[in-house]
Amino acid sequence: MSANELPIAFVSAGDVVAANIALPIAGLIIVPLRFWMRTSRKMGIQIDDWLILAALVFVIGMSIAQLYGVSQHAVGYPSRDYATPIEQLTSLPPEQRLTELIYWITWLLMLPANGLIKLSTVFLYRRIFLVGKGSAFGITSTAVGLICLLWTIAFFFATVFGCxxxxxxxxxxxxxxxxxxxxxxxxxxxxxxxxxDVMVWALPIPVVWGLRISVARKLAVIAVFMLAGASLAAAVVRLIIQIQISHGGYSAHTNVNLTLTTNLYWCIIESGIALIASCLPTLRVLFRITTISSAYNSLRSKLGMSTQSSEMRVRSMNMGDSLDKMPSLNIHVNQGFSVETETKRSSSDRSDKSLV
Known part of the structure; x- marks a missing residue:
């Protein structure tokens, strides 16, 4: 039956192809940029970077599986119409079998992908907010990271041996x-x-809110961290679809292939956006430098300034001169101090060197 009883519209094969090409390509650009920023600024490659690289591999695997399903006219294409619900339960056309297999493979890849992204984000927070031993943030972030690790392992094996x-x-x-x-x-x-997801993305909010800076700057920093929260929307949509399937049963009047395809589409949306957004706190430094450089190059063209003079000015800005005058916020918590100690210091005493 081709009717759609889901509260979410079916997606087409073209939608699946677009998402599974655009998001991995964006990841292949963003993640190497993250590594380049780490090495160029002599920050060192740490566990959060390696975890996000591993997550990218799984996201690419998800895309390959879904694109293969589309190429076989299974994913993104309606399955056969059935005369009765009983026939729908007992019949298995080849295209439906392949779509179900792609769905299962996608989950096997998405669980470690999402788990690695969450763990990478937690380690990134701990890298930014260097905390003292036994601090509240240190204990909380460790607990959240452990929960994410156990969640990934438990549901991965539950998926493999679900039957x-x-x-x-x-x-x-x-x-x-x-x-x-x-x-x-x-x-x-x-x-x-x-x-x-909510636990991970909300983790830095209390720390940032405790900093002695203006409310506007607090909100700006929280907004950078919460960009990954955009993936929550995809997770919510996917959950709505699943609840509808569970409530209506497998014999509900909806197309099997298109229902699974819609879920597959939102799976790659969630993982792809989360991966990209988790790198943005690191790359915001690059965006700031690029913006400054572009502004000075434009000014040089208008005023006829020499390239050497312009580059010297940009270099001066990038070395950290008067960074407090810029709209972006640089958070730095000195090693050996707890977050609670750092929040008591005035913003003027903080180092302008960004760790993200």
Whole structure:
């Protein structure tokens, strides 16, 4: 049956292709830029960088799987119409079987991808806010990181062995899938994924809010950290679809392939956006330098200034002269001090060197 009882519109094969090309390419640009920024500014490559690189590999794997499904006219294409709900439960056309297999593979790749992105973000926060031993932020961030790690491991193996030793039932008939209690597992997985996302993205808010700076600058910094929260919207959409499937049952009057395709689309949207946004706190320094350089180059062209003079001025700005006059905020917490100690210092005493 081709009707759509979902509260979310079906996506087309073209939508799937666009998302699975654009997001990995953006990741292939952003992640190397992150490494370049680390090395060029002599910050050193640390665990948060390696974790995000590993996450990129899994995101690319998700895209390859989905693009292959589209190339076989399975993902993004409607499955066969059925005369009765019983026929829908027991029939398994080749294109539906492939779509179900791609869906299962995507989850196997998305779980470590999302888990690595969350862990990378937690380690990035700990790198930015160098905390004293036993500080509240240190304990909280460690707990959140541990929860994300256990979540990734637990649901990865739950997905692999969701049907026990009968692994292939995960891409069998709808009756086979239903026998594995797949909906219950997916409900728990998506809800907990959303909860851990909120925990991770909200982690730095209390720390930033405790800094002795203007409210406007606090909000600006929080906005940079919360850009990854855009992926939460995709997670919510995917959860809405799953709840509708669980409520309506596998025999609901909706197209199987297009329903799974819509879920696949929002899976890559969530992981791709989260990966890109998690790199932005690091790359904001690059954006600031680029903006300054572009402004001076434009001024040089208008005033006929020499290239050497312009470059010297840009270099002077980038060396940290009067950075407090710039609209961006540079947070620096000295090693050996707790966050609580740092927040008590006035903003004028802080170093202008950015660690992100």
């Amino acid at each position: 026990g030793t009968h692994v292939d039932r995960a891409w069998g008939t709808l009756a086979d899938i239903m026998s594995c209690n797949t909906n219950m597992r997916l409900d728990a997985m998506m809800i907990s994924d959303l909860i851990t």
